[in-house]
Amino acid sequence: MNPESITMSRAEAASATPGISRNSLSALIEDVVRPSFVRCCADSSEFFDAFYFRLGVRLPQVGTMFAQVGMQKQNDLIREGIKDLIEYANGDSKAEAELQRLAKSHSRSRLGVLPEYYPHWIDSLMETIREHDPAANDETETAWRQVLAGGVALMVAGY
Ligand code: HEM
Numbered sequence: 001m002n003p004e005s006i007t008m009s010r011a012e013a014a015s016a017t018p019g020i021s022r023n024s025l026s027a028l029i030e031d032v033v034r035p036s037f038v039r040c041c042a043d044s045s046e047f048f049d050a051f052y053f054r055l056g057v058r059l060p061q062v063g064t065m066f067a068q069v070g071m072q073k074q075n076d077l078i079r080e081g082i083k084d085l086i087e088y089a090n091g092d093s094k095a096e097a098e099l100q101r102l103a104k105s106h107s108r109s110r111l112g113v114l115p116e117y118y119p120h121w122i123d124s125l126m127e128t129i130r131e132h133d134p135a136a137n138d139e140t141e142t143a144w145r146q147v148l149a150g151g152v153a154l155m156v157a158g159y
Contacts, residue, residue: 015150016088016089016091016149016150016151016154017089017146017147017149017150018150020146022091025089025090025146025147025150026089026090026091028143028146028147029086029089029090029147031143032139032140032143032144033086033143033144033147034086035135036129036133036135036136036140036143036144037082037083037086039132039133039134039135039136040128040129040132040133041079043132044075044079045072045075046132047128047132048071048074048075048078048079049071049075050128050131050132051078051124051125051128052066052071052074054124054127054128055120055121055124058120058123058124059117059120062117065111065113080098081102082125083095084098084099084102084151085099085147085148085151085152086147086148088150088151088154089147089148089150089151095151096154099151099154099155100154100158102155103154103155103157103158103159104158106155106158106159107158107159108159113159114159115156115159118152118155118156121152122145122148122152125144125148126141126144126145129141129144
């Protein structure tokens with residue numbers, strides 16, 4: 001094995017999303033996902049309200065789970081959660097620790113968020129991004145999905 005392929009395989013091993021190297025994920029984050037998230041957050045509360053609305057349409061049974069916390073607080077928390085998913089893909093260990101905590105809070109013994117809910121969460125988020133980021137296209141969505149996949153898998157694995 002030559003030194004270059006060792007470096008490559010390490011980059012693969014450290015990647016949050018199987019099949020995509022850490023470097024490729026970081027490039028997607030800097031070039032596509034972060035700028036898209038900034039555009040979405042320009043009308044921040046509208047973006048998150050729209051996201052929860054879509055999630056509630058897809059999963060009516062989840063609506064009642066959100067009764068405890070005020071919506072402004074919930075919006076701030078979910079913005080942080082999305083940031084953690086992005087930073088985890090970027091190799092940030094603090095974000096990984098935070099996702100491990102979130103995995104516990106969402107697990108069967110706490111919030112009880114079923115693994116099959118996650119694809120709906122992601123699809124609701126993608127629809128909301130396409131609606132609120134004027135520059136979003138198919139490539140933007142693919143980049144978001146690739147970047148978020150690792151953190152979502154971590155959460156689901158903690159169920
Ligand atoms: C990877 C995806 C997800 C992330 C990053 C995320 C993030 C968060 C965060 C940051 C909180 C705040 C509470 C805490 O810090 O423990 C939270 C609460 C919550 N999440 Fe998630 N979440 C995800 C997926 C889901 C899914 C799929 C569902 C259900 C469909 C869900 C339902 C809830 C509920 C019911 C709460 C509690 C809200 C309340 O106390 O009113 N989450 N989530």
